[in-house]
Amino acid sequence: MSKYRNRAPGPTEVPERVLQAMGRQVIHHRTPEFEAVFGEVRQGTKRLLGTTAEPIFLSCSGTGGMEAAVVNLLSPGDKVIVVQAGEFGKRWADMLLTFGMDVVLLPEPYGETVQPGILAAALIDNKNAKAVFCQHSETSTGVLHDIKSYAEITRATDALLVVDAVSSVGCAELLMDDWGIDVVVAGGQKGLMLPPGLGIVAFSERAWILSATSRLPKFYFDLSAELALQRKNQVRFTPAVSLIVGLNEALGMLFSEGWPGKVLQRHERLARATRAAVKALGLELFAKSNWSPAITSVVAPNAKGEAIVAGFAKYGMTIAGGQGPMKGNVFRLGHMGYTDEHDVIAMLGILERVLNDTRYHFRPGVAVAAAQWVFTEEQNT
Amino acid sequence: MSKYRNRAPGPTEVPERVLQAMGRQVIHHRTPEFEAVFGEVRQGTKRLLGTTAEPIFLSCSGTGGMEAAVVNLLSPGDKVIVVQAGEFGKRWADMLLTFGMDVVLLPEPYGETVQPGILAAALIDNKNAKAVFCQHSETSTGVLHDIKSYAEITRATDALLVVDAVSSVGCAELLMDDWGIDVVVAGGQKGLMLPPGLGIVAFSERAWILSATSRLPKFYFDLSAELALQRKNQVRFTPAVSLIVGLNEALGMLFSEGWPGKVLQRHERLARATRAAVKALGLELFAKSNWSPAITSVVAPNAKGEAIVAGFAKYGMTIAGGQGPMKGNVFRLGHMGYTDEHDVIAMLGILERVLNDTRYHFRPGVAVAAAQWVFTEEQNT
Numbered sequence: 001m002s003k004y005r006n007r008a009p010g011p012t013e014v015p016e017r018v019l020q021a022m023g024r025q026v027i028h029h030r031t032p033e034f035e036a037v038f039g040e041v042r043q044g045t046k047r048l049l050g051t052t053a054e055p056i057f058l059s060c061s062g063t064g065g066m067e068a069a070v071v072n073l074l075s076p077g078d079k080v081i082v083v084q085a086g087e088f089g090k091r092w093a094d095m096l097l098t099f100g101m102d103v104v105l106l107p108e109p110y111g112e113t114v115q116p117g118i119l120a121a122a123l124i125d126n127k128n129a130k131a132v133f134c135q136h137s138e139t140s141t142g143v144l145h146d147i148k149s150y151a152e153i154t155r156a157t158d159a160l161l162v163v164d165a166v167s168s169v170g171c172a173e174l175l176m177d178d179w180g181i182d183v184v185v186a187g188g189q190k191g192l193m194l195p196p197g198l199g200i201v202a203f204s205e206r207a208w209i210l211s212a213t214s215r216l217p218k219f220y221f222d223l224s225a226e227l228a229l230q231r232k233n234q235v236r237f238t239p240a241v242s243l244i245v246g247l248n249e250a251l252g253m254l255f256s257e258g259w260p261g262k263v264l265q266r267h268e269r270l271a272r273a274t275r276a277a278v279k280a281l282g283l284e285l286f287a288k289s290n291w292s293p294a295i296t297s298v299v300a301p302n303a304k305g306e307a308i309v310a311g312f313a314k315y316g317m318t319i320a321g322g323q324g325p326m327k328g329n330v331f332r333l334g335h336m337g338y339t340d341e342h343d344v345i346a347m348l349g350i351l352e353r354v355l356n357d358t359r360y361h362f363r364p365g366v367a368v369a370a371a372q373w374v375f376t377e378e379q380n381t
Numbered sequence: 382m383s384k385y386r387n388r389a390p391g392p393t394e395v396p397e398r399v400l401q402a403m404g405r406q407v408i409h410h411r412t413p414e415f416e417a418v419f420g421e422v423r424q425g426t427k428r429l430l431g432t433t434a435e436p437i438f439l440s441c442s443g444t445g446g447m448e449a450a451v452v453n454l455l456s457p458g459d460k461v462i463v464v465q466a467g468e469f470g471k472r473w474a475d476m477l478l479t480f481g482m483d484v485v486l487l488p489e490p491y492g493e494t495v496q497p498g499i500l501a502a503a504l505i506d507n508k509n510a511k512a513v514f515c516q517h518s519e520t521s522t523g524v525l526h527d528i529k530s531y532a533e534i535t536r537a538t539d540a541l542l543v544v545d546a547v548s549s550v551g552c553a554e555l556l557m558d559d560w561g562i563d564v565v566v567a568g569g570q571k572g573l574m575l576p577p578g579l580g581i582v583a584f585s586e587r588a589w590i591l592s593a594t595s596r597l598p599k600f601y602f603d604l605s606a607e608l609a610l611q612r613k614n615q616v617r618f619t620p621a622v623s624l625i626v627g628l629n630e631a632l633g634m635l636f637s638e639g640w641p642g643k644v645l646q647r648h649e650r651l652a653r654a655t656r657a658a659v660k661a662l663g664l665e666l667f668a669k670s671n672w673s674p675a676i677t678s679v680v681a682p683n684a685k686g687e688a689i690v691a692g693f694a695k696y697g698m699t700i701a702g703g704q705g706p707m708k709g710n711v712f713r714l715g716h717m718g719y720t721d722e723h724d725v726i727a728m729l730g731i732l733e734r735v736l737n738d739t740r741y742h743f744r745p746g747v748a749v750a751a752a753q754w755v756f757t758e759e760q761n762t
């Protein structure tokens with residue numbers, strides 16, 4: 001018997017309830033039924049992001065949402081600042097260069113974060129910067145950047161803060177309005193527990209004002225044209241109807257569990273247990289601090305990262321290896337979205353089996369026991 | 382009891398078999414299982430389009446696929462020719478103007494086609510035109526443009542032929558290589574019977590050569606970067622895994638039924654029966670000739686198009702009204718994708734009931750009887 005389990009840092013496992021909702025016949029998008037669902041999804045997503053801004057739903061992956069932010073805000077030659085301490089930071093930089101921006105990089109070694117003071121200094125040195133681009137959870141390294149501080153610094157300037165929150169939404173605290181974030185980009189296939197294909201972009205008032213001056217051409221990703229329709233529960237182009245229906249279910253699940261408290265506490269707990277297990281095995285966390293609650297990145301012993309990922313696949317589980325320069329040196333354990341404590345125990349059990357297969361020495365059971373201690377102690381207190 | 386039926390010209394009804402395949406747990410895209418499915422889908426799509434060109438799969442709607450064609454082929458200021466005899470032709474023109482092209486319009490009244498001779502003359506007058514943009518099935522009017530002739534004319538020049546085949550693929554004969562089409566844009570949510578969210582773009586050798594000179598910025602829709610990975614069954618960004626899995630099922634259904642013969646004959650038959658019914662009711666077809674096998678557009682008596690669409694909804698069926706200037710004057714009956722003869726009979730039965738409700742005078746049963754005659758006579762010969 002072989003049972004498939006997906007603990008990759010996205011796309012993540014989709015709940016049965018969401019699959020079943022999406023398994024019903026597709027309703028046409030120009031019907032009152034769809035418009036009612038879309039209205040609920042719009043409201044739920046505002047609650048999720050902590051904003052009164054209108055989330056715009058796009059048929060695309062998270063990267064499409066990132067591109068929508070760029071082409072709606074900027075004009076060729078604009079100066080922008082990029083927090084780059086991972087492959088997704090690099091993606092912002094590559095994309096911004098492609099669209100002709102003057103990019104100021106704030107690089108840090110992968111596994112580290114960019115200290116807010118560095119950003120503050122960069123904004124003083126680059127007073128004409130139009131925007132700061134960063135990730136919230138940098139999925140490639142497992143670091144959660146301090147967006148709250150970035151926002152506090154940025155909103156005191158003329159620059160906007162654009163946050164790729166694709167892998168943090170639904171997993172980590174993110175208060176768009178309270179913190180003063182200008183643009184949030186989200187995707188459905190991580191903490192929101194959907195099959196891939198839905199991008200979400202929310203613009204603050206400051207962002208809409210800047211977008212009115214943007215001279216980059218846009219058509220498919222024209223957010224102001226979308227806004228005019230979506231606030232009436234309509235869309236310009238055929239939307240990913242099934243994913244909107246699925247998102248309504250997924251939001252219902254998060255709100256029933258208890259949003260934000262219970263959901264965020266669960267992610268924190270799963271991450272803490274995973275880190276405890278990694279340490280108990282004598283392995284090293286790749287992220288030095290600022291650990292993401294969505295994903296834990298581990299230094300692969302003897303650079304056998306790819307063998308470990310392949311080993312997991314033999315036991316029926318998908319996890320992820322290292323991206324870019326981290327390939328081989330890192331493996332990444334996802335604990336976001338539809339993941340509970342027992343899923344993490346199963347994942348750590350497989351990790352032990354895989355490490356044993358690679359002749360890594362440890363006492364069998366230490367990883368699962370360390371995680372059980374975290375779960376049990378927290379329950380008892 | 383109320384039963385939902387969708388005969389809109391897209392998104393269309395999704396077969397149970399496809400829904401069930403998509404209702405299984407999402408497999409991660411970096412697994413041998415997904416790569417095997419993707420390989421089958423690539424091969425099947427080539428067969429579907431009649432090409433050896435590599436179809437590129439994108440997470441987007443059909444309009445995203447259109448944009449991918451534009452931003453990969455062209456540079457600002459390029460001269461292009463647009464066949465515009467409907468709202469989707471207008472979409473090409475709007476998009477091309479947005480991206481800075483010098484657009485030569487070949488307009489015809491909606492409901493008509495652009496004669497191949499007009500295109501030939503335009504290509505003589507505009508020898509520096511880089512490409513011709515057109516639809517195959519113009520979904521807004523129900524006209525099937527003569528792409529075979531357009532291709533014959535275009536390939537004798539330096540201009541490329543770019544065909545939006547979103548609503549014709551799987552419904553009408555389309556032989557990309559034999560006819561000499563340079564770019565085909567397709568979408569999943571019409572003849573391919575999928576929920577919306579999958580765009581497909583295939584480039585000929587000539588198109589790849591032109592794309593090498595393109596100076597429009599592109600990132601999410603960078604087709605040559607996608608090509609390098611997709612021909613190895615990989616993708617740059619998280620793909621719409623569920624839709625790829627669903628497409629594999631849908632292609633299997635088309636090939637089992639008999640592709641292209643049986644599938645195309647079915648669409649022709651459904652369209653013929655629908656037209657016979659419309660005439661039997663004393664109504665006027667909106668398209669004067671070159672009727673699409675995917676959709677039939679009907680002039681609404683007394684411009685009550687919107688009331689007719691609303692009437693269909695009361696009986697549980699989604700059809701479409703007129704787009705743009707045709708709003709109110711037209712209603713559109715879809716018979717593409719997962720639609721059989723008895724679906725068409727049910728649709729025509731509802732049409733009769735709706736017309737009766739609007740006090741339009743006719744003899745009950747004439748529409749369904751006319752369609753039954755078409756189906757029965759064809760079976761008997």
